[in-house]
Amino acid sequence: MQRNRPPSEQSTTVLRVLAEDPTVWRHGYDLCQQTGLKAGSMYPILIRLADRGLLETKWETEIPAGRPPRHLYRLTEAGIELANELGEKEALEVKAKCVRLRPRMEGA
Amino acid sequence: MNSGLLDPVIVGFVFAPLLGTLSLLFALAWRQMRNAHSGLDMPDRLLAVVVRTMPDARREWGTAMLAELGQIHDVAARWRFALGSARVALFPPYGNGLLQPATASPQPFCGMLAVTLPPLGLPFIYVAAVLIEAIGGSPFTPASRWSHPDLVVAIVKLIILLTWGCLVAGLPLGIAGWCRRERWRGLSVLGMFSSLGIVGYFLLVMSFVAGGGPNGD
Numbered sequence A: 001m002q003r004n005r006p007p008s009e010q011s012t013t014v015l016r017v018l019a020e021d022p023t024v025w026r027h028g029y030d031l032c033q034q035t036g037l038k039a040g041s042m043y044p045i046l047i048r049l050a051d052r053g054l055l056e057t058k059w060e061t062e063i064p065a066g067r068p069p070r071h072l073y074r075l076t077e078a079g080i081e082l083a084n085e086l087g088e089k090e091a092l093e094v095k096a097k098c099v100r101l102r103p104r105m106e107g108a
Numbered sequence B: 001m002n003s004g005l006l007d008p009v010i011v012g013f014v015f016a017p018l019l020g021t022l023s024l025l026f027a028l029a030w031r032q033m034r035n036a037h038s039g040l041d042m043p044d045r046l047l048a049v050v051v052r053t054m055p056d057a058r059r060e061w062g063t064a065m066l067a068e069l070g071q072i073h074d075v076a077a078r079w080r081f082a083l084g085s086a087r088v089a090l091f092p093p094y095g096n097g098l099l100q101p102a103t104a105s106p107q108p109f110c111g112m113l114a115v116t117l118p119p120l121g122l123p124f125i126y127v128a129a130v131l132i133e134a135i136g137g138s139p140f141t142p143a144s145r146w147s148h149p150d151l152v153v154a155i156v157k158l159i160i161l162l163t164w165g166c167l168v169a170g171l172p173l174g175i176a177g178w179c180r181r182e183r184w185r186g187l188s189v190l191g192m193f194s195s196l197g198i199v200g201y202f203l204l205v206m207s208f209v210a211g212g213g214p215n216g217d
Helices: A009-020 A028-035 A039-051 A077-107 B008-036 B042-051 B056-069 B075-090 B109-136 B149-179 B185-210
Strands: A055-059 A071-075
Touching: A009 A028, A009 A039, A009 A071, A009 A077, A028 A039, A028 A071, A028 B056, A039 A055, A039 B056, A039 B075, A071 A077, A071 B056, B008 B042, B008 B109, B008 B185, B042 B056, B042 B075, B056 B075, B109 B149, B109 B185, B149 B185
Parallel strands: none
Antiparallel strands: A055 A071
């Protein structure tokens, strides 16, 4: 049975990076560099996202000679929706924090 | 402790099968890595070997990680990526019914146990003997400091039974691994031979000791 737990902080980071331009196909190592995550953390996240239908994968078709094709990733519609939801939630949380901090700052 | 358990000859006798098995496994793994992936560097070889153990449903991800490794040129970054990916390849995440039934693509559990248990038998009984001796002396002698020597003798008998279990375990486990068509079936074969070899080695050395050495005195 699939559990619908909220995504971890690292998964959220990956979703956010992938949602920056959801039409672009990304490489695994580039995602590692962009998110600062190690391969040991990145690939389980990508695998789970793909299992849940949030990530689309394909192999490169135009391959330069002398190297194997690379795996490419981008968000599906469901993945984009989830990334947007998480973005909105994050924005609301930041706004709430600002509201909580304002009286203190004004009082200071 | 004056029973001679720490005598280098005894220590050598006890740990020789373990060291021999470890050396053999290392040599086999090294040879396989060199033969199968000549022309590749160590991070590539390591990851390629580990990816081969991945369940079929996840193998595509292993190939993806290998392809990405090919794009990294910095040596330290290659090692970091290969080690992280190797961890994922060894313990891939499961879910959504992707956990395969054991019969479809069995991991070499029986084979691993078949190789591991026999050489651990003698070190196991040796460590137990050293501990028993250190705590209360030999329970078989009048000088024993144990308040219930009978109980200790019963524990020793159990340890001897477990040791024999370890020594001969390679045979049934190896057969089980072979029949289950596990990955790396060579491990099952190695486990069977290892069990037979170590039992033979043990009986030979014990008969030699019982006979009083080369002169029989």
